[in-house]
Amino acid sequence: MKLWKCEVCGYVAEGEEAPNRCPKCGVLKDKFVMISEEDAAKIYRSDKTNDLHMQLIRLAMKMDDIAKQGIEDNLDPGCVKVFEAAKAHAWELKQMAKAELAGHIAKGKF
Numbered sequence: 001m002k003l004w005k006c007e008v009c010g011y012v013a014e015g016e017e018a019p020n021r022c023p024k025c026g027v028l029k030d031k032f033v034m035i036s037e038e039d040a041a042k043i044y045r046s047d048k049t050n051d052l053h054m055q056l057i058r059l060a061m062k063m064d065d066i067a068k069q070g071i072e073d074n075l076d077p078g079c080v081k082v083f084e085a086a087k088a089h090a091w092e093l094k095q096m097a098k099a100e101l102a103g104h105i106a107k108g109k110f
């Protein structure tokens with residue numbers, strides 16, 4: 001299967017031919033260029049990893065939400081300390097996964 005990239009918005013389509021219109025920005029077929037086999041392999045290879053990073057980001061957001069509730073609940077200093085640590089780790093993990101995704105985008109692995 002070939003991959004085609006919209007030169008206007010960056011949308012990547014899959015198929016034997018480019019789509020008649022870009023589903024994202026609406027430009028016509030002639031604005032699509034075929035992605036080389038080497039670059040297509042990078043996109044396919046990184047697809048699962050990118051999805052896993054996005055799952056991590058969602059989990060970090062959930063962890064941040066739990067931590068905020070725990071801090072607000074404020075049962076005792078020990079509990080608050082754990083929730084504050086969870087909040088800090090959630091932020092760090094989310095930012096690390098986002099940085100990795102940004103790196104993938106910059107390298108065409110997206």
Ligand SMILES: [Fe+2]
Nearest residue numbers: 006009022025
């Ligand atoms: Fe487009």
